[in-house]
Amino acid sequence: MVSPTGPWHRRRSGIRLLIRRAARHHRSAWSTTFAALALTALLLGVAASAVASVALGHPRVAARAAAPVVVAGSQTTEFTAKPWGSEPETVRAALTERVRVPRAALAVLREVEGVRAAVPDDAFTLRTGAGDKPLPGRSWQAASLAPYPLREGRAPRSPGEVVAGAGLHAEPGQRLAGRRVVGVAEGPPVLYTTAAEARRLAGHPRSVDAIGVLAAPGTATDQLSARVRDALDRAHLRDAGAGARAAGDPAALRVLTGDSRGAAENLRAAPARSALLELLGSITATLVLVALLVICSLSAQALHQREPELRLLRTVGATPGQLRAMIGREVARTAVRATLWGASGAVPAFLALHSALVARGARTEGLELPTPVWTFLLPLGTSALTVGVARLAAVLACTRVARDRPAQTATGPGGRGRRVTGLVLLLAGASSAGTAALQRGEAAAAAASAAAVTLVIGCALLSPWIAAAAVRLLRRPLHRLGGVGGRLAETYGRADSRRLGAALTPVVLVTAFTGVQLSATATVDEQTGHQASRALRAELAVTAPGGLPTAALDRLRATDGVAAATGLARSTVVLARKETGEPRLERLPALGVTPRDLPKTLDPGVREGTLAGLRPGSVSVGADRARSQDLRPGSTVRIRFGDGAERALRVAAVHERSLALGDFLLSRGELARHT
Incomplete structure (x- = not known):
């Protein structure tokens, strides 16, 4: 037992007395440190909440919300390599183009126990008159996956009839996209056609974008998904990843449930989430480094102002441990107050930032960023971390004074x-x-x-x-x-x-x-x-939502006064490479062009080779990319298109202006087959 009036108790009482006196008489020494700690807690709290929200983010589920299970193509590609002195590693990257499901999967799914219906879903565009905006279309059968019930009218029965989504503000009897509106349904601005017409307009009769599976009464989602997965495997329609395959390959299917169903609906959401998460991670790491250096510097400066006092305490008998304990507790008291102030402002600051991003359209369409209640508690965790860093920095800063002998001075x-x-x-x-x-x-x-x-x-x-x-x-x-x-x-x-x-x-x-x-x-x-x-050498650009039909290029070239016209198509490709043995997958911009009359409309700044040989099977590579990959005309580069199909292409040219045009220039026809 230790007496409450013994030496240990007196030492603790002395330390507490010194802390109270120091807090009263040295407020100016800690004022800048207080402000820095409060700002650090605020910024780190906002960053932690933002990272958590993006990490929990997922594509929005809307058009197939009533389908507990969705079968879709695998929208990821993977690459495996063996790092130096380590086991093989596999990296994955999201694909930005649609990987479709073979239509034969419908017959397999309809035989699965517990499946009430397997509904094919295709998205297409209905062309309207000149100057009118093209409208998105789906089959009326797919409207049951939301579901979007009829408000008025009836379902379409012939190719010339459509049901209009409420977002179009149409009425029965009105004509849209050359078709008569026979009904109005709840939901977004979409035109719904018959199933046969949707299959024709989609342009890929042997495959579908996705299949929504409706459950029979009493069937649980996990049971249904397991049965669907087993049926696809037994039918050799199994998930084999997105390696070297062609679009619509039946060996690349996913069975999606819950929030993951949105990945088959909003293809751009997953890549945008990954990019946003990397960006926030980089910003957070920078904030931590900046905060660490600033807090250490300010703590050292504040303690340096009090160095004569600390040396005096050392002279009159204070031990190094007592000085470190005193400084540590004094800094902790200051840091706790400062970080609580900062943490209290982190939540409203994060909500304001979140609202501003949504209001200004900075968030990718279809990407949901949830904010559960526990994310608002993260600023408390970052505040505790900040307090610990501040206390450690102050203790380390006073170590030299605490270690010196009483008569020793700064050296x-x-x-x-x-x-x-x-x-x-x-x-x-x-x-x-x-x-x-x-x-x-x-x-x-x-x-x-x-x-x-x-x-x-x-x-x-x-x-x-x-x-x-x-x-x-x-x-x-x-x-x-x-x-x-x-x-x-x-x-x-x-x-x-x-x-x-x-x-x-x-x-x-x-x-x-x-x-x-x-x-x-x-x-x-x-x-x-x-x-x-x-x-850019062309004087005019002709664009349309959803792209222009192929025949439009010929009509433009035949127009009076047009000397040359070049068709363009934009997409992304994935490049698999090794960096110090580590596998890397990079998503890079690609531009498809028609080589005819290309120099009259576009000048990529060719440095080596010629674009005259740009045809299916060849590619022009940006100069920086060619230098990093050691590519030149005649070399071969393997790329993966936006739908995961992998192909080896011969380098026909090396162009300079890759920031404006993209790292890869391909034949428009070849790129369009994978979009």
Whole structure:
């Protein structure tokens, strides 16, 4: 037992007394640290809530909400490679083009126990008159998957009849897209045709976009999905991934339930979610690094102001452990109050950011970003982390004073290890900056980011010496222009370079990261616009929602006054490659063009080869991509189209203006087969 009046109790009472007195008399020393901690807790709380919301995000389920099970093509592609000295790894990437289901799967599904109906669903476009907007179409049979019941009228019975969705604001008897409206249904602006007409208009009679499975009464969703999966496997309609396959390959089927059903409805949502998650992860990592350096610098500066007091306590008998305990608890008290203030503002700030993104259309259509109640508690977790970091930084900052003997005084700005480490980081950062200046494309971007991080950390370690050198460099201007104040500033800067260096670190940090982030985006935008203005030679562009029919190009070429016309089609391709042995899948923009009269309408800036040989089976590669992949005319590159089909293409040319036109230029006919 320890007496409450013993030495241990007296030491704790003394520490508490010192903490109370310090909190009362040293408010100014912790004021900037308080503000930094509050802002850090606010930003990290918003970032954590945003990351959680995106991580929980999923494509919206709307058109097939009444179908507990949806059968669709596999919208992912995968690549397996063996890293150096490790086991094989597999990476996956979402596909942006529709992978369809063989229509033969309908007969298999309708025989499954517990299936009330298996409904094919195809999306197509109904062309209207000149100047009118094309309208989306589906079969009236697929309307039962939502369901979208009739408001008035009846179902279509012939190819010339349609049911209009309520979003079109049409009435029975009205004509839309050359067809007579015979009914109005609930739901979005869609025209519903007969099943036979929908099959004809979709243009792929042997496959469907997806199949909605309606359950018989009393059948649970998990039981139904298991039976459907088993039936597809026994019929050799199994999920084999999205490797080397053709569109509509029956060996690539998924059985979807719950929120995952939206993946077959909104193809762009999954890639957008992945890209957004990567972006938020990068921003959060940057915030953590910035907060760590700023908090450490400000804590060191605040403690340096109190160094005489700490040395006095050490002289009168305070032990190193007592000093560390006192500083740790004092910082904890300040940090808890500051982070609670920041956390209280994180939730409304996150909700405001979420609402602004939705209102301005920045969120990809069809992507749901849920915000369950527990995501609003994440700022408390980030606040606790911030308190721990602040306390650790303060304890480490006072370690030197606590370790020194009572009569010992400060002996310079820092140790030899700190100086050597800082110099090594500066050399590494300078090397990365040189690499960024000499390279282009992804290599330059990665090198620039590495240079910024390395140089900032190096400057933070060398900040006392940098501050002392700056004071010596500015000595004469301070004496001549500053008068007495300038002389005092120069003298103080030389005598206390550590404190001045701690004040410089946040300035360097913010300047470096802001400069890199803003300049990188501005540089890419400016270069893209510059390339686009030089690449585009055509004077007019003809577009339509959903694309133009193939015959439109011939009609345009036959129009009086038209010297040349080029058909374009945009999509994405996936490039599988290894990076230091690690498997990588990159989704890259691709442009399909018709080679005829191409130089008259578009100038990609060909550096090697010629676009005259651009036909199915060949490709033109962007210069930066060709350099990184060691490609040249005559080489072979394997790419995966937006629907997962993989093909080896011969490189016909290397073009310069890839930011504006895309990394890959292909024959429009070949690209269109995979869109």
